[in-house]
Amino acid sequence: MNPTIGVIVFPGSNCEQDALEAVTSLGADSKLLWHDSSDLGDVDGVIIPGGFAHGDYLRPGAIARFSPAMESVIAFARSGRPVLGICNGFQILTEAGLLPGALQKNRGLKFLCKPVKLNVQTTNSVLTSQTTKGDSLTIPINHFEGNYTCSDETLKELHDEDRILLTYEDNPNGSIGDIAGICNIERNVVGLMPHPERACHPLLGSTDGHPLLHSFIESSRS
């Protein structure tokens, strides 16, 4: 049976259809879940997509984290099931306390929208299990607040616990340690600023998002 991936939609989300299309093209069932309902249905994995949830008012993710759906996502994540936050979704996961650190305005204050090269640092996560360590993936970024920051202690923990999944080959935004994506201690909650769902068709210029989303779908299956 195909796993079902739920994609949470907030007012201001704008990548939910891309995420839905990408996971469906990889063989998963998928459905959109409105943020105002705490009922996630019987989904096997959850994606929090990119965009500007609640207009990014106050801070990106600050208001979205209090949505009824997020309370269920937090419980879902705590039960060990896979949760993926892409871009604004990553910001929401840090605000919700499911991932450490925070995303700041880019170094240089430019909104960045371009393909970047990422290096896979570990295959031990729900996002990278179907990749090979050292793989170089070309995936687009599209953000103003993607400059990952955290305390020195947190950075040491991320390193020591092998929780940095993806790094930028050529750091575009000032992220500490060139970090593009991380996971939680249990390795089932992942967040990244680049958009794998926008690198899933030759017409889009890259299919390097496939191994990442394929990993996520496979993790949702088990």
Add this chain to the structure above:
Amino acid sequence: MEFEATVEVQLKEGIADPQGSTIENATPKLGFNGIENVRVGKSIRFTITAEDEATAKETIQELCEKFLTNPVIENAIIHLQGAE
């Protein structure tokens, strides 16, 4: 009692402030000299009804921790004034 509250949200020391440095770099070009250590924050104003000043302050502190700031990168300074 009703109080007027102003919460100043600032980036913690040591956290890079790209907006602050951009403003700082522009000042000499505009003929303003001696401007240093520019930090950009935000100011949030509201009224709060509470039994007394201490209770109001306590509520606002909790509001700041849970919602108005991201404690990973931001601090809050709370100003309270009796409105009545």
